[in-house]
Every structure is written in C-alpha cells, then in structure tokens.
Amino acid sequence: MISGLYLITDDNRDGYILTKVKKALTGGARIIQYRAKDIDVNERRAIATQLQTLCREHQALLIINDFPELARDIDADGVHLGQDDMSVVQARQIIGRNKLIGISTHSVDEALKAEAQGADYIAFGSVFPTSTKKDITLVGLKSLSMVRKAVLIPLVAIGGMTPERASSAIDAGADAIAVISGVMADDDPGRAAREFALLFNRHLPLPKGKVMTIAGSDSGGGAGIQADIKTITLLGSYATSVLTALTAQNTLGVKEVYSIHTNFVEQQLDAVLDDIGTDTIKTGMLNWGGSVWRIAQIIEERALLAVVDPVMVAKGGASLLDDVALDSLISRLLPQAYLLTPNLPEVAAITGINPRNSEEMIEAGRNLQMLGARNVLIKGGHLEQGDATDVLLLDEEEHLITAPRIDSPNTHGTGCSLAAAIATFLAQGYPLKQAVERAKRFISIAIEHAVPIGHGHGPINHFHAAMQLLHEKAPMD
Template sequence: MRGRVLIVAGSDSGGGAGIQADIKAVTALGAYAATAVTALTAQDTEGVRAVHPVPLDFLRLQIRMSLEDIGADCVKTGMLADAVTIDAVCDALAGSGLPLVADPVMVAKGGARLLDTGAVETLKRRLMPLATVLTPNLPEAEALSGMAIPDLETMQHAAEVLMTLGVPAVLLKGGHLEGPVVHDVLATEEGVEVFESPRIDTRHTHGTGCTLASAIAAGLAQGMGLREAVIRARAYVAAAIRSAPGFGRGHGPLDHGVTMDPGRVAAL
C-alpha cells in the first residue's frame, strides 16, 4: 500500500458512489483511504430519498484528526452540499499544501440536487483556487462556466475557460454527450489533450465520477504525474463498468474490485 488519500465527501447508503465508491477505488489502486464525511444520504440505484448534513464542527474535526495523525499525500473532495460546508472544508485545508482533486458534485445520477444553487459561486471562489485538478461532468462545467457545451470543440474551450477561474488543470468528462465514443478533455498549462474511448452500453454507471476522481487522487498520492494518473484512472473506471455486477433496478454500481494491476498505465 502506497499513498494516502483523504476523501472529503458524502456517504452513499447504496454503496455505489460517494465515500463508499471513493474508498473502494483508492484501495483497489493500492493506496490508503481516510475520510471526512460531509453528509449522509439515504439512496439506492433509483435515487436519493434524503440528505442529512454533518455538523460543521464535527466535519472540521474529522479533517484535522486525519491530517494530524495519519497524514495525507492528496485530498479528494466530492459532495459538499452548501456554501457553509465549502467554507468549512476550505478553511480546514488552507495551508496544507496538499494536492487536491476537486469533483464538483452537483446532481446525483438519479437527478437529486447535491449542491445548493447558491453555493456555486462559493465553490468557484473558495474551492477551485485550492484545487490541483477539477473534474466536472458536462452539466457541472456548464454551471461553473456559464456556457452551453454541446460538442467536443466547445468542451475544449470550456475547459480552458474553467482554468481562468483559478484552477491549474481541468479534466472535463464528456459522457453526457451522445455518440459511440466518449471524449474526456484534459486542460493544463501545457495545453489541451483529448482522450477517447468506446461508449459502453449499460445503465450501470452509478458513481463513475466519484470513482474517476478518487482514482486520480490515488495516482497523485503515489507520485504519478497528472496525465499518468488520469490515464490509469480512466482505464480502471472502464474496466469497472465492463464488469459491473448488475445490482439494483436503476443506475447500478460499478465493480470497484475489478482485477487490475495498480501499476498499469494504458490508454483506452
């Protein structure tokens, strides 16, 4: 086991996304996962029934105790729910100097809102400048950039626009666009790179965003460069989707335990 990841995110009672998916992905790639839970959700593969936020003082304590004892080599954030939670997390992480993978979770796969609309500006103002890489899907990128993103060309432009908000790198995920090929756009100070892979025809994609961001965080914690971590994370997620167990009546979970060499770096 190599590399320590502190995951700051919400709990998914169904186990397919959130903290549960994060822990599984980090562990599957040979790193160590610690957690600070921001909220509890009651949900299944068909949707979120209820959300119960964690008191802010307790959230701050989780972060402080994890960093002061076990420590971390990278931080991954997911569901932060509202502006006061974003502020609390950013205050707790300020000055840590740790790489941060920020997954700007806004809406659950089933459609439930997981970030208050009024908190988007706080996310842009507080969290994004702390991030090493931002990993939005298309609806999240549209909300953050204020622009429609209907195609690959616009994706590339939108990723560059998001970088102007203070984050040094953006991995814009294109799974929401239709077509037989899925494109993800990685924008950094060195330029823009497009990754592509065949679309997998399945409804079992719950937690793909959480899983991808945590897999990237595991790579950064293990000393990988960002591009290398993204390539390995994409390969892991694709393998986990292909071997999904088929659980649930709705958007089912991935197979986070899919057999895969953690050291493998292969483009899809």
Template sequence: MEQKKDFLRLVVDRHPSASPVRGIYLITDDGARLVERVTQALASGVKLLQYRRKAGASGEILSTGLQLKRQCAEAGATFIVNDDLALARALDADGLHLGQEDGNPQEARRELGQQKIIGISTHNLAEALKAEADGADYIGFGAMFPTGSKEISHLAGPEAIPAIKAQVKIPLVAIGGIDRDNGSRVLDNGADALAVISAILGSRDPGLAAAELALLFNRREPYPRGSVLTIAGSDSGGGAGIQADLKTVTLLGTYGASAMTALTAQNTRGVTAIHGVPAAFLSQQLDAVLSDIPVDVIKTGMLFSGENIGIIADKLLQYGRRIVVIDPVMLAKGGAELIDRKALTLFKDRLLPAAYLLTPNIPEAEKLTGCTIHNEDDMCRAAEILHRLGAGNVLIKGGHLAEGTAVDILFDGKDFSRYPVPRILTKNTHGTGCTLASAIAAFLAQGEPLPQAIAAAKGFITIAIKLAQPLGKGHGPVNHYMAAQQVRCRQGAPHQE
C-alpha cells in the first residue's frame, strides 16, 4: 500500500517540471483581429493563452473565447481565462487566473473542477507564499520592467525572482515589459514562463515575434543546445560551404543538420567545377530533415539555381520555419560566379522576404541593390533598401572597406547597430561569410536574442581569422576549432562529453 500511495502522490505533484505552465504565456489585448493574431502566435510557440477582456458585449466575449479555445486545442496550448470565474466555467477553460482581489483559488477549484489550473498574481514573497498555501498551481510575478500597457506600482525586476524560487515550489510566470531583448535576463534568473502582451500582439508579425521569444527558452537546454539546418553547397576543400557550417555549429555546441544544393571542386585557390544537385533531390533532403528533426534555425548559403531557390521558399512555408539566416552567397573567394541572373531575380522575389536575417558582404549588397558602397553611410542606405525588399533584419558586413576598423552594420527596420572590430591583415579568410552566418544561427538556436547572437558570432569569427594557420596555396581557411575553444571557455560552457 505504501508504494501505491507514493505513486499517487507523484501523479498529482505540482512541481514546475510536471506543470504545463512553461514557455510563452500570451495575454490577449483588446485590439482588432485578435483571433487571427493569436492563431499566428500559437503556430510559432505560444504554450499558454490567457484570455483577458476589459469590455464588450457578453455574447461577443463568449464567441471570441470559444474561437480562441478551439485554436489553443488545435495548437496543443493551455487556455486560461483572466479573473472571470463565470466565463471560465462557460468556456470550460483549462484554468483561471486571479488577481490579489479576485477570489480564492480553493473556491475557484471547487467551481471549475480539481483538474483545472489556477494561477494568482503576486508582487512579493509574502503574496507568493500565500498563493502556494492556498492551492494555486502557479503564480504570476512582477513587474519585471516598466510597461506601456498599464501603470506599474510594483516593479520587482528579474533579480527578485531567485528569492521567490528558493521558497516557492510552484511555477513562476514573470510578467511586465518582457520582450525579445530582455527576456533572457528573466529566464536566467529562474522564471518558468514569460508573460507577454504587446511584444507579440503589438508586432506587425505576431508569429515571428513569438518564434523569437520561444527560442530564448533553449538557453536552459543541455548541450548540444538547439539545432540548425544548413542548406548550402559542398566545399571539397573543407573551408567554406556546408563543411564550414557544420564545423561551426557543432563546435559551438549546437546540433547541425544539412541539405546540399551543389557539389564543388574547390580548394584554397578557387572553384574549378560545380555540379548542381537536382531540385527534386534537394526537396527530398528538406522533407527528410524537417519532417523529423525539430529544427530551430535554418541557415542558407550557396543555392546554385532558381529551381533550388523555389524549392527552399516552398519548404519554409510548408513547415512554418520563421527564423532563417540567409547568407546570399554569390561569389567564391577566387571570384567565380555562384548564381546566375535568373536565379538572382528569383532569390529577391521569393527567398529574400523569408529572411529573418540577411547577411550580405559589400559586393553582395551592391549586387542585390544596384548601389555602390564606399562607406558606412552607403552601407546603411543599402541595408534600408534590402529591408524594404522584405528582409526582416539586415547585417551588412564591412570587411571589404579599406578602413583600419572592420564594421558590420545591423538594421532592424528602425535602428542601426554597429559591430566594429580591428581589421586583421591576413589572406587566410576562406569561409568567413559561411562561418559568421552559421555562428549567428548557432547562437540564436542556443537562446541568444539577435543582437547578442551577432555580437557573439563576431567575436567567434574574429578569433577564427586571427588564429588562422596557412593551409594550401591560396586563401587559407579560418581556425574554427581554436576559436570555438576560446569562445566556450569565455562563456563558461561545459565541454561536450
């Protein structure tokens, strides 16, 4: 009998690891097209939805709630009603969230049923301990940061989370001003879920905003952390292409998969032959990977043909991949053309608008925009043009300029960010573009927000160039191995066993 009692206790254990209260916790707003926006977010990683309505006719509130509940069921997400016991009962919601003045969790559980999830908003340790003692399944805790949605009277901040987590054993949902760029601080301090409103529903693309936030949770996973699919050509010399991509991703601690677009006969002196992969076989490779392996980030390099570009664009839509790093490889280090004019037009029409991040060097940016780039101002103008063509974020690499400092410039549609590093005088730069884009993809897959992922990748490629050793008779490859060793040591990441 004792064994049976222990078994039953484990089944109803409310420990965070057994709770569905983990991941992105989306709270609804009162804006237009709510169901459409929520549906996009659910498809990109939202795990819990809290239905909150401040005004409206009761029939319309109920109708919208039924639509949202259905969308949550299809997405496998938890549907919670905010502060309205009668509405939660009418909708047969998965749970109810209560404010400090909105009722007792025990009463709510009696009304809704023992299996329903009950949450309570808290602002300090005393309130959190009381919520747990009263039988809550989770607490909302905040505010983390100032927010424009309402006036903040309790600004706890992320640094207050560890003290709560040390004494309260139910999941903690952090709330208040959380977005892509500060969410990592909240997670690193121990939050189990991130509650957001405008960071997703206020975005022009709620699905993409949700995908960005969902990736942050990978920062807590064991190594290899996250996964990257590289779609590129093979470099027989091993310094660039798929070989460089897989070296970079693996050495930085992320799982790497690949789909090949072309084979090249290539060494440090250049490309002597190219054998394209049939588009149908590329399609089979992509289906094989994307139908089985949970890919976090896709990185593209040499695409070779218009047919390949069309296949890739179709597969991104089919599998709903949103975080795509596109390195528009057009010229080999030795000057060989790697894409024809027809394919370039198709690239701009079909694939460039799918880019979460586009990473052209200056010659590639000139070819894509028709502009001549002589300085940083020209780089900024080119980045704006590429953003207008559809790229979500644009990182133009300034290594081809003559200044003593090599500056890359990121444009996110609103602001410019500079990433300057001292120029390293060496001819051993084969594979730098592939390696940088793959490193960005790996850091994104590991849960770094885009600005930090770029900064970390810049640090990695700079070390790799600095430590490059002469190999071959032309442009030698960068030193992936030693650069990864130094980066991992600086991060304090454990070596993989």
C-alpha cells in the first residue's frame, strides 16, 4: 500500500500548496504527507480537507503528520509520527484500526521497535545530506539496506533525494521515496514528481513501461515512427504512436511528404492517452504549427516527460519543418521538453550558434535551457574530428558522453532511435543520465553492426544492438 513517490508538503509560505500538490499528483505522487505545525488550527484543517479531496480524485493516500485527531476528523488514510511523539498504541486508539501509522526511524533498532509496536510502515533517514532539516542524523545507503533486511513492513527512504539518489535507494530496498523540496520547490512540480515516480517502473514485468512516439512515417523503415517502434519494442517497453506525416522515402532521400491534419493528430493523441496512457513521450517530425501547440498542451496538462528530437532536415537534405512549425516548436514545445536532443545543425537553426567544440556546445545548450528546455543533450556527430562526443546538460550539471566514432554510411535513423531509446529507458525506471548513457551505447552498437540496405544512407541495426545490450549488465541490475 505504501509504495512509489511519497510527497511531504512544505510549510506553504508561498500559499500554493494545493496547486503544487495537484500537479504532483498528476505527475505520479502516490502518497501525500501533510506537514503543517505552525499555522492556525482552522487553516490547517481546511487545507487538509482539500488535500483529502485531491488525493481521492487521484487515488492517492493522504497521511497527516503528527495530528491523529485531524487525521480522524477528515477521514485521512493515516498519521505519521516522530520518535518523540505519542506511541503507536495511543495513535491507534485515536484514528482506528483500519488506518495507517508510520514512524520516523534512524537506526535498525528504532525500525525494529516501530515494527514491534505495530507501525504499518517506517520512514528511514536521512539517507543523504539535506538542507530541509537541521541537525539531521545521516544514515546512508548501507544502513538502509540493513533495515530492509531487518523489517517486513514497507520502508520509506527520506532525505536529500534527487532522481539519481532515489534510484540508489530503491535498489537498496526502499518501497517508497519521500521527497520535499525536490518536488515542492521545483518550478514544475508535476514534471519533477514524474521523474521520481517513473523510477519505480523498474519493478514492472516486460513490457516495462509505455512510450508514445509522435513522428512521421518513413516508408523505408529506417527512421521516424518505424525506427521508434522497433527501438521501443526491442528494448522491452510498450510502444504507441501518433502519426504526424507520411513520407515517400528510401535510403536515397525523401521523395514526397504528406502532412496529416492537426485534427487527426489530436484524435490519435486522445484515443491513446484516454485509454492506454503513456509514461513518456518522444517527439520527432512535427510539420504543422497547430499540431505542435496541441502536443505541447497535452505534455503540460498531463505532466509527461517528453524527449523532443527537433527533426528539421532528413538525412538526404530534404526540409521536414516549415517556418510556422519551427516557431511553434521554439515558443511552445521547447519549454515543455524534459530533454531536448538536437544535432549541431538543429542547434544552429534554433540558437544561431554553430558549435565547433564541446565548450561551444555547452554554451549553446545553456541558451536552449534559457529558452525553456529542462535538460539538453547536444549530439556531436557532426563534429569533424575526434570521438563522437555528446554534451548532456542535466539541470545545472554538465556531462560529456563519448563513444568511438564509427565511419559508416549506414546511419539513417540514429537521431530518431537515440531519442526513442532514451524515452524507453526513462519509462523503464532509469534516471536521466543513465538513460542517456545506455541509449548512446545502443546507438553505437547499432551503427557498428549495420548491414548495408539500399543504395544510399542505410539504416542502423536495431535488432543486433538490442540483443547485445540486453545481455550486458545494466547499471541497476
């Protein structure tokens, strides 16, 4: 019952607690712990009542911090207690037998004691350093693993959580991850919540996670929707698709493009999302401005993680994006991009910067973040010398991801397939940096083992790359 993203509210100083929690629930928060000690009793009760309504609408649990009487009065799902609060027995007498009681713990002994007293779950931390509380007890991942082995009740890891750290905590045995500022202080609480929530998909059976690709059809099968579905399926997730255009093309180039009207693009989106849903979205060729706006709106409303590949020109040189669609992509879709994956010509088209090395790629990437992209991966395949080095700007962090450059004419579909692979690994529970590194490995193998098909730029070898990658040890295995 206690599993997934466990969101603890902040002190509501900015007055937006309900708005933030609603967005976080849309993004996938499964438990909300309402923490509010230093406010008026009537205001506390009013906010708790509204939070209960939101949680019920999203089929999430509401836990009240420290006040079992309030939990009882509004029919919350439970109460959470600290080490210095009343006993589990006393709290049980107040809230009833069928409600949840959680206890904060900082050692194996405290965890065992809480379980013996009848707690339904324990929070354990602080696992990592955090600025949320002063005078914390830092316990670390090793102690978290020890507690997991010692107790049978659900275990919530708390303290200093980022998606990368949360991934490690889940691997150490946490059933849930407690987050405060990582969501509540984020400019986009819904998308921040989705980052954490997707980490728990690693426990799903195959196909693991759902990925929607929104792109054009490549009749030659090497790029576009066809490459995306191959990538998503072979790597072990469930693929859905929304067609934005039909192309008549082969390895020699694009012969003709038939654009699909915005209304039908919307119908495809609604049909899939209202029934099947999706964990992540990958966008490729979007050649109607109206379609770009509607896609961006859906990403925002549903707090989805979107990997945006700003496809502008086909491998053979044909333009795939008109000026209106480009303007819409920059002004509307780019700010909704969880990860933007441009190549160097696309960077130049969007920013006016033509990077010649990794330092200039970083500069251009910061410009793209200023335009609204949350994270940016600039692909360095067009650099003329050295290894194939990509630049990943992960919020404020900078990472160079390098692989040997492979001299091959068979690179059709690399951009589409890379973005689809990243979206797939995100849907499977990998944090972003690991998802990008694993996707980069996939593409390198696919290029290295490409089999010549056609008379021009042949496709990469999705099948061989997926089979080899799935037999290599993954970071979270």
